[in-house]
Amino acid sequence: MQIKINHINKMEGHAGFMASVLNGDVKSAKLEIKEGVRLIEGVLIGRQYKDMPVIAQRICGICPVVHNLTAIKSIEKAMDIQVSKEAVLFRNILEWGQIIHSHALHLFFLSLADLLDIDNDLKVIKKYPEETKKAVRMREYGMELVKVIGGRVVHPLTNEVGGFKKVPNKNDIGKLIERSKEALGMAEELGGFFSGFKIPEFERKTEYVCLDNGKDYSIYDGDIKSNKGLHIPVEKFESNFSELQRPREIVKRVKSDGKTSYMVGAIARINNNRSRLNPRAEEYLESLGYKFPDFNPFHNIMYQLVEIIHAIEESSKILRMLEGGQVENALTKKYEIKEGIGVAAVEAPRGTLYYHIDIDSRGYIKNANIITPTAQTLSNLEDDIAVYLPEVLDLPEKERTQKLRSFIRAYDPCISCSVH
Amino acid sequence: MKMENKKLKKKKTEEKNNSVMAGTKPKVAIVSLTSCEGCQFALLDLGEKFLELVEKIEMVDFRLMEDEEDPGEELDIGIVEGTPITEENVKTLKELRKRSKFLIVLGNCAAMGGIPEIKNYQEGTNTIKHVYKNIQGIYNPEIKEVDNFVKVDFTFPGCPITGEEFLKYFPILLEGEIPERPDQPVCVECKARGNRCLLLDKKPCFGPMIQGGCDAVCPTAGMMCQGCRGLRPGGNVKAMRATLKNMISDEEFENIAEIYGLRDDIEERENN
Numbered sequence: 001m002q003i004k005i006n007h008i009n010k011m012e013g014h015a016g017f018m019a020s021v022l023n024g025d026v027k028s029a030k031l032e033i034k035e036g037v038r039l040i041e042g043v044l045i046g047r048q049y050k051d052m053p054v055i056a057q058r059i060c061g062i063c064p065v066v067h068n069l070t071a072i073k074s075i076e077k078a079m080d081i082q083v084s085k086e087a088v089l090f091r092n093i094l095e096w097g098q099i100i101h102s103h104a105l106h107l108f109f110l111s112l113a114d115l116l117d118i119d120n121d122l123k124v125i126k127k128y129p130e131e132t133k134k135a136v137r138m139r140e141y142g143m144e145l146v147k148v149i150g151g152r153v154v155h156p157l158t159n160e161v162g163g164f165k166k167v168p169n170k171n172d173i174g175k176l177i178e179r180s181k182e183a184l185g186m187a188e189e190l191g192g193f194f195s196g197f198k199i200p201e202f203e204r205k206t207e208y209v210c211l212d213n214g215k216d217y218s219i220y221d222g223d224i225k226s227n228k229g230l231h232i233p234v235e236k237f238e239s240n241f242s243e244l245q246r247p248r249e250i251v252k253r254v255k256s257d258g259k260t261s262y263m264v265g266a267i268a269r270i271n272n273n274r275s276r277l278n279p280r281a282e283e284y285l286e287s288l289g290y291k292f293p294d295f296n297p298f299h300n301i302m303y304q305l306v307e308i309i310h311a312i313e314e315s316s317k318i319l320r321m322l323e324g325g326q327v328e329n330a331l332t333k334k335y336e337i338k339e340g341i342g343v344a345a346v347e348a349p350r351g352t353l354y355y356h357i358d359i360d361s362r363g364y365i366k367n368a369n370i371i372t373p374t375a376q377t378l379s380n381l382e383d384d385i386a387v388y389l390p391e392v393l394d395l396p397e398k399e400r401t402q403k404l405r406s407f408i409r410a411y412d413p414c415i416s417c418s419v420h
Numbered sequence: 421m422k423m424e425n426k427k428l429k430k431k432k433t434e435e436k437n438n439s440v441m442a443g444t445k446p447k448v449a450i451v452s453l454t455s456c457e458g459c460q461f462a463l464l465d466l467g468e469k470f471l472e473l474v475e476k477i478e479m480v481d482f483r484l485m486e487d488e489e490d491p492g493e494e495l496d497i498g499i500v501e502g503t504p505i506t507e508e509n510v511k512t513l514k515e516l517r518k519r520s521k522f523l524i525v526l527g528n529c530a531a532m533g534g535i536p537e538i539k540n541y542q543e544g545t546n547t548i549k550h551v552y553k554n555i556q557g558i559y560n561p562e563i564k565e566v567d568n569f570v571k572v573d574f575t576f577p578g579c580p581i582t583g584e585e586f587l588k589y590f591p592i593l594l595e596g597e598i599p600e601r602p603d604q605p606v607c608v609e610c611k612a613r614g615n616r617c618l619l620l621d622k623k624p625c626f627g628p629m630i631q632g633g634c635d636a637v638c639p640t641a642g643m644m645c646q647g648c649r650g651l652r653p654g655g656n657v658k659a660m661r662a663t664l665k666n667m668i669s670d671e672e673f674e675n676i677a678e679i680y681g682l683r684d685d686i687e688e689r690e691n692n
Contacts, residue, residue: 014452039539040535042549043539054646055679058458061462101465139467152641153465157643158641252552
């Protein structure tokens with residue numbers, strides 16, 4: 001029996017799904033990637049390092065912040081450039097803003113309809129006008145953080161190697177702090193709304209990988225850790241996680257130890273670092289009553305909501321630090337162009353993003369490697385579906401297709417990122 | 421990008437949109453080819469303003485918001501984002517043109533080739549070999565803009581598009597008319613925002629030759645205009661080169677122009 005879905009909508013990028021089942025046994029379950037190759041790593045070669053954050057962030061229209069940031073961090077590592085504490089704080093807010101608006105889009109506009117068994121968001125909007133308004137407003141807070149600090153939401157402009165071209169003034173920062181209160185209220189109300197839905201049950205044990213700096217709910221720095229005891233510095237990433245390109249495939253899949261699939265993203269971070277959540281986020285997480293370790297990928301949606309609450313609390317905390325500090329220190333300082341290799345990782349909304357860069361003495365790029373969250377989770381998703389498929393195999397085709405789409409969407413894959 | 425700006429003349433009233441005349445909602449589809457999808461997000465990011473706009477149309481296809489199959493019916497406006505790279509992309513694009521009264525292009529990738537076009541300026545298969553060990557079976561054509569495949573009626577330029585500009589011109593398109601965009605450099609809005617001109621500080625900027633309408637978002641953030649919105653009809657490349665002579669080398673000029681697929685348009689302008 002062949003199962004085929006031509007196109008999975010409500011997801012970033014283009015992909016279909018294909019599975020083959022023989023006498024109830026799943027022989028193969030595979031996402032069919034339908035992107036063109038943009039060859040981003042290739043076009044970077046021979047260009048000046050300064051072009052890299054500008055070009056690389058265009059891998060993704062929903063998470064440009066993290067591509068921009070990871071590119072910048074890898075260059076700073078390669079050239080041994082130190083940035084100010086204030087620049088790091090602004091970068092953290094950018095990242096939290098990104099997480100808020102990306103998660104809000106996914107859970108409300110891409111996944112909620114699945115929980116309600118509705119096939120069109122416009123119908124969801126009609127059914128829940130108040131909640132829609134709240135989701136939009138909450139998402140706008142995340143966007144506002146990126147806009148005020150980064151200069152623009154899609155493909156921000158101010159962040160660069162060495163610091164920021166421009167920083168917001170204290171008045172702007174004050175306004176953001178004010179808005180964070182409203183956003184937090186809305187996030188918690190939406191939290192209550194989502195708690196009312198029945199989340200599908202499913203479980204398959206896997207390895208959860210994310211950054212951990214030993215201090216906070218890490219997104220900007222840390223070592224790579226997993227629930228299976230893995231603990232390596234970011235620089236050693238490629239010693240444990242290797243890219244494999246199957247013939248004719250345009251996504252280079254990543255496996256742990258070269259052979260096993262693993263998971264990154266909100267569900268991985270919550271599994272590994274939940275003890276460091278801010279109070280309101282922790283309270284919401286507890287109210288969900290989930291047991292840990294949690295191996296239900298559908299819960300990824302709920303964990304995105306937990307992270308939104310955490311992100312609003314965290315951004316407001318950092319904004320207050322900046323309000324009382326010297327924001328001008330975040331402006332770019334002079335630095336020397338140096339030859340070197342740099343590896344950097346940042347937690348993107350969908351999981352850990354890695355950049356590896358090799359720069360020559362004049363600042364030209366000799367080599368670049370970018371490993372995105374979805375390239376890492378694709379195999380885990382397929383392994384999950386192979387186990388999930390028998391549960392839905394006997395359903396009428398339309399219903400089965402809907403279940404499979406919902407499963408894939410709970411992962412929040414970004415196909416544009418995975419190919420790049 | 422072929423200069424579709426030249427064609428921005430008002431359409432005659434007799435060509436007025438049938439749906440509007442008939443009192444029904446105009447049918448619209450938003451389709452994406454290979455891209456970061458940032459231009460679609462720039463629309464979604466308009467939040468309630470976008471939802472209000474959606475109320476005025478019948479959205480026949482918008483993958484980001486619905487699972488329903490596109491029934492393939494005739495459209496008043498077909499909107500396309502992204503670079504046509506795969507054969508399927510090209511097929512999607514041609515089908516969209518066939519069923520649309522107006523074909524509207526969204527963003528730099530579709531209009532000018534975008535970031536993927538950089539490889540056109542690199543050597544042969546070097547680019548793909550940096551990315552894939554096994555290049556067999558990977559379709560890797562030269563990058564060509566949308567208007568090389570189909571006729572384009574209107575372009576929202578930029579990387580990404582400017583949401584506010586979309587809100588300004590899209591209602592005119594819904595009325596069945598092609599909006600007129602003023603031939604205005606980025607500098608006009610830059611000045612209006614109170615920015616000090618980068619060129620005065622001997623810092624490079626493409627602003628004077630580039631089509632405005634972006635609210636000069638880059639120079640306002642302290643970044644030079646790199647030309648993602650394309651040459652404006654009256655953009656003077658020769659004068660721009662002369663201004664930048666003492667700030668950057670010719671090689672740097674070409675390099676910057678490559679980022680958003682501007683280089684081929686500049687060469688075309690200079691050769692005419």
